Amino acid sequence: MAASDTRLAVANWKLNPGSIGEAKELFLEIRKEASRRGRVETVVAPPYPYLAELRKLTTGKHTFLGAQDLFWEEKGPYTGEVAASMLTSVGVSYVIVGHSERRALGEGNEEVAKKVVAGLKAGFTTILCVGEGERDTNGRYLSFVEEQLRSALQGVPQRSLGKLVVAYEPVWAIGSGTAATPEDVHEMTIFIRRTLTSIYSRTLADRVRILYGGSVNEENVRALIDDGMVDGFLVGGASLKPRAFGAIIGALHEKR
Numbered sequence: 001m002a003a004s005d006t007r008l009a010v011a012n013w014k015l016n017p018g019s020i021g022e023a024k025e026l027f028l029e030i031r032k033e034a035s036r037r038g039r040v041e042t043v044v045a046p047p048y049p050y051l052a053e054l055r056k057l058t059t060g061k062h063t064f065l066g067a068q069d070l071f072w073e074e075k076g077p078y079t080g081e082v083a084a085s086m087l088t089s090v091g092v093s094y095v096i097v098g099h100s101e102r103r104a105l106g107e108g109n110e111e112v113a114k115k116v117v118a119g120l121k122a123g124f125t126t127i128l129c130v131g132e133g134e135r136d137t138n139g140r141y142l143s144f145v146e147e148q149l150r151s152a153l154q155g156v157p158q159r160s161l162g163k164l165v166v167a168y169e170p171v172w173a174i175g176s177g178t179a180a181t182p183e184d185v186h187e188m189t190i191f192i193r194r195t196l197t198s199i200y201s202r203t204l205a206d207r208v209r210i211l212y213g214g215s216v217n218e219e220n221v222r223a224l225i226d227d228g229m230v231d232g233f234l235v236g237g238a239s240l241k242p243r244a245f246g247a248i249i250g251a252l253h254e255k256r
């Protein structure tokens with residue numbers, strides 16, 4: 001576990017909910033859940049069009065705004081893209097990069113690497129998602145994750161590492177209802193930290209928070225914290241249910 005940092009609960013709303021009204025309602029409920037658990041940093045990453053309105057509902061404490069993606073250029077002929085400075089101007093301070101659902105739409109390691117640099121340069125806490133598509137018995141999934149990490153971090157200088165978060169999200173666990181086992185998650189957190197150590201140093205690697213994502217819910221969250229040794233979670237489905245997400249924040253809050 002990263003020694004000095006607060007635990008992190010990130011709500012990845014993906015392509016939900018369907019209107020700004022619903023988004024506000026959900027945000028307020030999550031804000032209430034988070035305000036009772038002050039030892040956790042709670043982040044909501046809604047679809048882009050909701051950011052500016054939700055910013056008005058943030059209090060600057062406990063609940064923060066994240067973006068689900070960003071583009072590496074600042075302006076120009078890039079139809080449909082959103083730049084870091086635009087996100088900053090609507091109150092975003094976290095960004096998710098390299099989610100497997102974006103990679104499935106064609107984003108490669110090279111694009112992910114540019115986005116990580118852009119996110120860190122803008123001063124965002126940048127959540128880099130890595131994770132294998134499937135598990136095999138001869139450890140190829142480990143080299144796959146290592147390659148994702150090494151290529152994404154190519155342009156990342158040592159001084160930015162304090163703002164980097166790595167989310168281990170095995171693709172087979174996302175939205176499937178079956179999370180990775182705490183033992184598998186623990187093995188991967190050790191592996192990710194070892195890879196970061198070999199790229200940077202032990203001290204710097206220890207500053208990076210490592211999250212798990214993939215079918216986290218109120219039932220499996222405690223075991224994932226106790227035996228998975230993670231610093232928090234990236235949550236999809238359960239983040240649309242305030243009580244379930246509140247239970248996840250609560251479990252992170254209670255863990256000493």
Ligand code: PGA
Nearest residue numbers: 174175214215235236237
């Ligand atoms: P899930 O999604 O919690 O619905 O599995 C996690 C994610 O994709 O970040």
